[in-house]
Amino acid sequence: MxxxxxxxxxxxxxxxxxxxxxxxxxxxxxxxxxxxxxxxxxxxxxxxxxxxxxxxxxxxxxxxxxxxxxxxxxxxxxxxxxxxxxxxxxxxxxxxxxxxxVYQLLGGKCRDEIRTYSWIGGDRPDDVASMAAQRMALGFTAIKMNGTEEMNYIDDHSKVDAVLERVQAVRDATHPDMGIGIDFHGRVHKAMAKVLMRELAPLRPMFVEEPVLPEHLDAIHEIAQYGAIPIATGERLLSRWDFKPLLQRGGIDIIQPDLSHAGGITEVRKIAAMAEAYDVALAPHCPLGPVALSSCIQIDAVALNAVIQEQSIGIHYNQGCDVLDYLKNKEVFTFKDGYCPLPAGPGLGVDIDEAYLREMAKVGHRWRNPVWRQRDGSFAEW
Structure with a gap:
């Protein structure tokens, strides 16, 4: 061949x-x-x-x-x-x-399904309580939300209070066991990350994601001391060599390699095994389409340390074109009681609707993330 x-x-x-x-x-x-x-x-x-x-x-x-x-x-x-x-x-x-x-070629499955979470809110988190209640009604047992808007190196505690109010609203609208992932998105600098970790701990989040930018991952161990919250990161790391020092330094609890950025199935299989040796969980990053999602689930199927899978169906980015729109076999991603079964078909198990894909390729995209500014006009991390 x-x-x-x-x-x-x-x-x-x-x-x-x-x-x-x-x-x-x-x-x-x-x-x-x-x-x-x-x-x-x-x-x-x-x-x-x-x-x-x-x-x-x-x-x-x-x-x-x-x-x-x-x-x-x-x-x-x-x-x-x-x-x-x-x-x-x-x-x-x-x-x-x-x-x-594919998972049969990677050693065979060690689970029948994988827990998933659903995004709520938007880039500037809003209406999170009602959206969390809606996701819970659909059967999801975990959600993720952006935690903050712009946040400066040292910032007002009113912004901290706003984060706490949003998370408390989600907790009140759901139940004590609802998993709440709080994505700092690299918007928070080290000093404020310490404050947020301390203040958020009583609300028992499922994890805090990207508490600082990848450039400052050496600070993770320090930040971890300020709140008993699992710390997740890794969506912007690209290979086992990027993850190696992160795992060696410690302080990280969940790694989030992206199957469309970190070398695909071949490389993330190795990254997952490295993390297991350090007693670190796996939760692949996936705000993308159906092929990326199925690739993630193939790894989830064989990695014992996989704990939850991100999926972007209904995320705010996808208005007009969503994950299932590109599939003929839309039933491959079904969510029951917060879990998604493993794709059963050969290969990645997704049947791409090529006619629809070609029509959408005529539209294309030129997506760019927003450019944010602090109140004084200086650049703010998005």
Missing amino acids: KIVSFETFIVPPRWGFIKLVTDTGIVGWGEPVLEGRTHTVHAAVEELMDYVIGKDPRDIEDLWNVLYRASFYRGGPIMMSALSGIDQALWDIKGKDLGVP
Whole structure:
């Protein structure tokens, strides 16, 4: 079997897909995307495919090493996102060729389903209590919300009070066991992260996510001392070598590699195993489309330390085009009592609606994240 051709698609709301075609007619799908830089990622895909065309797609480990190592300059969000999407498509082909889900090729499942959470609120969190109650009515047992708006290095305690009020409102609208993930989104600097960790602890969040930017991960251990809340991070880390010092330093409880940024299925399988050796849980990051979500669940199926899966159905970014819109077999992602069953179909188990995909590719997207400012006009992290 050989890879003979490929196509890439840029589609709303902010996603990118790749279709790999083999000489046997088997097709594999991946999501090479980097939110806000997808056009650049697809240029990298074009370059990387020089190493893939004509090769046997079943030799995934060798292809991954060539794509990563056969360049003097390695890593980075653009190249790793391009590599991730190609890797997903290779696994999709291999599973389809053998007639089994990808997780069967990774050692077989260790669970039948994975707990999931649903996003509430928006970039500037609002109406979180009613949205949390709605998600609970749909059967979800966990939600995630942005915690803050702009927050300066040292800021007013009224902003801290606003975070506490929102989280308390969610707790009051749901029940004591509702999992509440609070995403700081890298908007918070170290000093205020300490304050928030201390003040949020009595509300018993499920986790606090990205309490500081990846540039300051050396501060995680210090921040962890201020509140007994599990700390999650890792969506902006791109390989096992990025996660290595984070795990060695300690202070982290949940890692969140993104299957469309951190080297795909091949690499995240290794990252998950590294984390298990440090008694750290796994919760893959996935505010993306159906191929990325299924790729995450393939890893969740085989990683004992996987505890919960992000999914973006209904997230505020997806207005007009949502995850299920790109699928023929929409039933593959069904949520009951807060859990999603493992995809049963061969490969990634998602049947892409190619006609719809091609129509949406005519629309495309040029999504950019907002640029925020502090009150004095200085740049604020989004």
